[in-house]
Amino acid sequence: MGAEIRGLATRLLNLDRSDLVVRGGALVAFVFIACSWLYVRPSMGGPLWQRAAASVLVILLVACLAAMLWTDIWPLRLVLVLGLITFSEVLAGVTYRQESDSLLLAHSLAMGASSVVALSLRPTWKSAAFTALLGALVLGHTHASSMVHNLGPTTLLIVTGFWLILLAIRHTAPKALDALWSDQEVKAVSNAAQAVARNIISANQADARLLHDTVLRSLAVVAHGGAGADPEKLREVLTVRPFDGGALGSRTSSPRTAAVDADASERTHRAVAVVERSSSHDLASLLTERAVRHSRQGFSISVFGEAGTLPEGTQSAMVDAAEECMVNAARHAGTDRVDVLVSRTGSLVSVLISDAGCGFHPESIPGERFGVRQSVVNRMDEVGGRARVLSAPGRGTTVVLEAEVLEIEAP
Amino acid sequence: MSLVPLQTATTTGPLFISRGILLVSSVTLWMVSFVTAVLSPNEGGARQLTVVALGFDLLGLVVAVIASHPQTPRGQLPGLRLIWLASSIASGVMTAGVMTPTSGFPALALNVLLGTSLVFLVALRWDLLGFLVLISANSVLSGIYYATTPRFGSGDGLLIFFITLFPGLVGGLTVFILRSMAEGQTARQTIQALQTLTEHADSRASARSGELAVTHQHIQELFAKVAETRGLPLRPELAEQAQELAGQLRAHLMVCHSTNWFTESLALAGLESKVVVVAQPDLVEHLPQASRSAVLASTMLLASTPVHSPEVPAFAAAGKLHVYVEPHVEDTVLITWRVTNLNPQRCTPALWSELESLGRPRVQTDPGGASIMVRVKAPRPW
Numbered sequence: 001m002g003a004e005i006r007g008l009a010t011r012l013l014n015l016d017r018s019d020l021v022v023r024g025g026a027l028v029a030f031v032f033i034a035c036s037w038l039y040v041r042p043s044m045g046g047p048l049w050q051r052a053a054a055s056v057l058v059i060l061l062v063a064c065l066a067a068m069l070w071t072d073i074w075p076l077r078l079v080l081v082l083g084l085i086t087f088s089e090v091l092a093g094v095t096y097r098q099e100s101d102s103l104l105l106a107h108s109l110a111m112g113a114s115s116v117v118a119l120s121l122r123p124t125w126k127s128a129a130f131t132a133l134l135g136a137l138v139l140g141h142t143h144a145s146s147m148v149h150n151l152g153p154t155t156l157l158i159v160t161g162f163w164l165i166l167l168a169i170r171h172t173a174p175k176a177l178d179a180l181w182s183d184q185e186v187k188a189v190s191n192a193a194q195a196v197a198r199n200i201i202s203a204n205q206a207d208a209r210l211l212h213d214t215v216l217r218s219l220a221v222v223a224h225g226g227a228g229a230d231p232e233k234l235r236e237v238l239t240v241r242p243f244d245g246g247a248l249g250s251r252t253s254s255p256r257t258a259a260v261d262a263d264a265s266e267r268t269h270r271a272v273a274v275v276e277r278s279s280s281h282d283l284a285s286l287l288t289e290r291a292v293r294h295s296r297q298g299f300s301i302s303v304f305g306e307a308g309t310l311p312e313g314t315q316s317a318m319v320d321a322a323e324e325c326m327v328n329a330a331r332h333a334g335t336d337r338v339d340v341l342v343s344r345t346g347s348l349v350s351v352l353i354s355d356a357g358c359g360f361h362p363e364s365i366p367g368e369r370f371g372v373r374q375s376v377v378n379r380m381d382e383v384g385g386r387a388r389v390l391s392a393p394g395r396g397t398t399v400v401l402e403a404e405v406l407e408i409e410a411p
Numbered sequence: 412m413s414l415v416p417l418q419t420a421t422t423t424g425p426l427f428i429s430r431g432i433l434l435v436s437s438v439t440l441w442m443v444s445f446v447t448a449v450l451s452p453n454e455g456g457a458r459q460l461t462v463v464a465l466g467f468d469l470l471g472l473v474v475a476v477i478a479s480h481p482q483t484p485r486g487q488l489p490g491l492r493l494i495w496l497a498s499s500i501a502s503g504v505m506t507a508g509v510m511t512p513t514s515g516f517p518a519l520a521l522n523v524l525l526g527t528s529l530v531f532l533v534a535l536r537w538d539l540l541g542f543l544v545l546i547s548a549n550s551v552l553s554g555i556y557y558a559t560t561p562r563f564g565s566g567d568g569l570l571i572f573f574i575t576l577f578p579g580l581v582g583g584l585t586v587f588i589l590r591s592m593a594e595g596q597t598a599r600q601t602i603q604a605l606q607t608l609t610e611h612a613d614s615r616a617s618a619r620s621g622e623l624a625v626t627h628q629h630i631q632e633l634f635a636k637v638a639e640t641r642g643l644p645l646r647p648e649l650a651e652q653a654q655e656l657a658g659q660l661r662a663h664l665m666v667c668h669s670t671n672w673f674t675e676s677l678a679l680a681g682l683e684s685k686v687v688v689v690a691q692p693d694l695v696e697h698l699p700q701a702s703r704s705a706v707l708a709s710t711m712l713l714a715s716t717p718v719h720s721p722e723v724p725a726f727a728a729a730g731k732l733h734v735y736v737e738p739h740v741e742d743t744v745l746i747t748w749r750v751t752n753l754n755p756q757r758c759t760p761a762l763w764s765e766l767e768s769l770g771r772p773r774v775q776t777d778p779g780g781a782s783i784m785v786r787v788k789a790p791r792p793w
Contacts, residue, residue: 028581035573105520106570153450154517157443168435176429180589183761184597186715189680190708191597192604196612197675203616204667215630216660222637222645222653373693 017174019072022119025166026068029116033061036110040091040103050090057087065116072120074130081134084114085141108155112162114138119170135163202382208374213324282309283318284342287351290323291340298336301326305342307349314403317383318351324375325353325399333357333397347404356396362389376401430479430760433532437472440525444468447517457509461518464509467502468525471495475532481763484771488536492545495533499526500552507556516562520574523553527578539586546579608679615678623663630656671695673734676707682714690736694744697789698736705765706746706787710734712762713783718752742790751780 015023037058044051064080088111114134121131142159146152281289284306291301309315322340329338335357342351362372372389376399380387385403448461471494477483478491506522509515530549534542553574557563633652637645670678673695677686688695698706714732735747746769755774766772770785 024585031577031581035577039570039573105517108517109574154447157446158517158521161439161443164439165432165436169429169432172429172431172435176432177589179759180593180761181596182715183712183759184593185600186711187708187761188597188600189604189608190676190711191601191704192608193676193680193711194672194704194707195605196608196679197672200612200616200675201670201672204670208664208667211627211660211664215627216657218634219630219653219657219660222633223650223657 017177018119018122018170020177021170021173022072022116023069025116025119025169026065026072029113030062030065032109032113033058033065036106036113039106040110043103044091054087054090057083057090061087061113068116072117077117077120077130077134081114081117081137084111085137088141088145104151104155105158108158111138111142111155111159114159115162115166118163118166121167121170139163205374205378205382209320209379212371213320213375217327283307283315283349283351286315286319287322287340287342290319291326291338294323294326294330296330299330299338300336301329301338301340303340303342307342307344307351310349310403310405314349314383314385314405317379317385318349318401318403321376321379321387321401322351322353322399324371324379325401328371329353329355329357329397332360335396349403349405351401352398353401354396354398359391359393359395359397361393362391430532430535433479433528433535434476437475437525437528437532440521440528441465441468441472444518444521444525447521451518452514460505460509464502464505464522467498467505468522471498471502471529472525474498475529479532479535481536481758481760481767482772482774483536485536485767492533492537495529496545496548499529499549502526503552503556504559507559510560510562512561515560519556519560520570523556523574524578526553527574530579531582539583542586543583546583550576550579611679623660623667626656626659626663630660672703673698673707673710677710680711682711685714686710686732686734688734688736690734691738694736694738694789697744698787699789702769702787702789705768709762709765709769710748712759712765713748713750713753716750716753716758716762718750718754718757718780739786742788743786744789746785746787748783749780750782753781755781755783 037054041051041054044054061080061083064076064083067076068080088107091107115138117134118131121127139156139160142156146155284303288303291303295301310318326338326340329335333355335355338353338355340351340353343349376389377387380401380403383403385401387402388400389397390400391397445465448465451458451461474491474495478488478495483491503519503522503526506515506519510519526549527546530542530545534545537545633649633656637649640646640649671693673690674683674688677683677688710732731751733747733749735745735749737745737747739745755776763772766783766785769787773784775782775784
């Protein structure tokens with residue numbers, strides 16, 4: 001059943017828009033004729049042959065409309081119109097027209113169904129002439145019939161209205177359907193392009209963070225002559241794996257190499273190494289680990305509070321972003337102390353990295369500086385979190401990292 | 412490659428595919444009602460009531476036309492729908508009031524038909540549920556009008572209900588079928604486009620990363636030299652080379668980040684030569700994720716909108732499209748799409764839906780084309 005529906009949908013999609021409109025019109029006309037017949041039939045008087053003829057005509061009309069679901073060749077349309085005119089004449093022989101205007105209306109609706117042939121109008125003079133001929137036949141008959149039976153203009157008006165509306169549908173619906181389909185296609189490409197672009201940007205940002213947080217820092221140490229660094233540790237740090245400049249998405253999986261602070265000339269202890277992102281480590285412990293790494297004589301980083309263990313992606317992003325803030329504070333703040341406050345309120349986990357240093361205008365960070373933008377803001381953004389930088393010259397700096405964590409393990 | 416979840420463009424929009432068809436239908440029905448009323452034998456109070464009913468019908472028609480116009484602010488739509496409903500009720504009650512056992516039935520039927528046609532117009536920019544509620548309310552009201560007439564119980568109710576329910580049923584079914592077909596089509600096309608664009612993106616990424624890979628190779632070589640060095644501090648030439656390579660690396664990173672999601676998407680879609688994005692650095696990145704699909708879809712829909720050029724008589728796809736993204740007040744950005752020779756009347760309903768999902772679009776036309784402006788909330792990310 002499902003396959004049949006899908007097959008039908010595919011056939012409909014492959015139809016020319018004009019053909020689709022004709023088929024829809026045939027269905028609607030069928031319903032109009034059937035309902036009108038159901039309504040007028042109980043009221044019909046007159047001899048038996050008239051009722052029998054009316055029934056046969058209704059069957060013929062329904063057959064014509066059923067055939068129009070496959071084709072709308074001109075003989076079919078001609079038979080349909082002639083059938084409707086004859087049907088109208090057979091009904092005209094019955095007395096209902098003079099005694100009940102509701103029956104008159106039902107009759108008008110049935111005659112209005114002839115307007116379905118307007119949907120078969122094609123942009124050729126032959127088609128236009130033939131449709132005009134059919135229209136003239138229907139409206140001429142309706143007018144003449146109204147005059148003969150002294151019915152007034154109601155039926156003619158209604159049938160004319162039907163034709164006008166169907167002509168408008170013929171003119172507009174195929175174009176509208178084409179536009180709808182075309183727009184859907186554009187939207188599909190738009191959705192796909194945005195998804196792929198987002199992935200590219202994400203991969204680029206991950207690369208940038210990786211290079212900024214590792215290679216650039218290491219280069220900075222070398223650029224300073226490696227002054228103060230432990231030669232063994234420096235050797236370890238500089239063992240960088242090759243950059244994978246290959247296909248999209250493959251770069252983000254590059255292992256994170258060690259990070260070296262350019263100013264870490266007086267690092268006291270703990271080798272700079274790849275952090276094991278074990279889920280057994282809670283956020284505060286990992287932050288403490290990073291804090292110890294970047295602390296040195298005359299510069300301390302203290303971590304307070306706890307927030308349990310977060311999902312790995314979020315926790316890694318928060319720890320890495322916080323580390324970048326610690327590095328920035330050590331490098332630029334001109335202070336000897338940074339406080340890191342970890343807290344959790346319900347599902348909201350926040351990390352505040354605060355210093356009482358020189359501060360800066362957040363808007364004044366040049367575009368070529370990747371630290372805050374890529375390693376903090378975008379990193380948090382990618383895991384659905386957010387980062388806020390609160391700072392002003394001479395007023396210190398506080399960076400707030402926040403993330404909603406739905407499934408959080410108890411601390 | 413694994414892709415992030417698709418953020419699709421808006422799926423809501425005009426309920427029916429063509430406003431023009433509904434306008435022609437409604438105007439035709441009103442004119443038929445008018446002529447029928449003029450030629451009716453009613454006199455005195457009944458005639459006055461008929462004229463007033465026609466007036467209410469005309470009011471309802473005008474309100475429905477306004478409510479269905481793509482540039483009518485969405486906030487005004489509930490009020491317009493209420494006005495239409497009130498005028499429809501007033502007209503229906505009056506039309507039913509002048510009905511006699513021998514006349515007035517066509518007038519009531521035409522009134523009901525017009526009401527049904529106007530429901531489609533009024534609900535054009537609503538959702539399917541709203542339309543179904545409105546069409547149901549209209550059906551119930553039509554039944555009530557009929558119940559107040561002297562013909563109640565004569566069997567004419569069947570016709571009234573047929574007239575009332577059938578167009579709504581056909582309309583609802585058409586919307587369901589077309590939407591499900593369109594959604595299926597979009598899903599298939601999206602998957603195809605994803606495959607094509609991913610291959611395109613991979614080839615672009617490989618080409619771009621060449622220079623970066625070379626720089627990185629040099630860095631590795633430098634690090635290897637440093638690792639072999641005994642003792643610190645390092646030789647000055649190594650430090651200088653490190654400084655130089657750091658500068659190069661930073662430059663490469665800048666190049667990598669000179670693009671943004673918008674320009675990257677347009678480039679992937681093959682529109683980089685057709686669409687010019689003029690924006691301050693990073694401003695496009697301020698746009699929230701929720702708005703990005705609509706901004707991109709609007710741009711691409713505008714780029715595919717046919718325009719009429721004085722030089723080329725036939726309609727052709729839009730020429731150059733400029734997109735200006737400028738900072739505006741209160742954490743908003745002003746996005747302006749400028750299309751030469753564009754007639755906004757030719758823009759499709761899908762475009763207006765996308766624009767409306769961003770904000771209230773304003774349109775300025777001039778002899779050279781048209782500009783569409785939308786203010787979009789875009790708070791600084793930090």
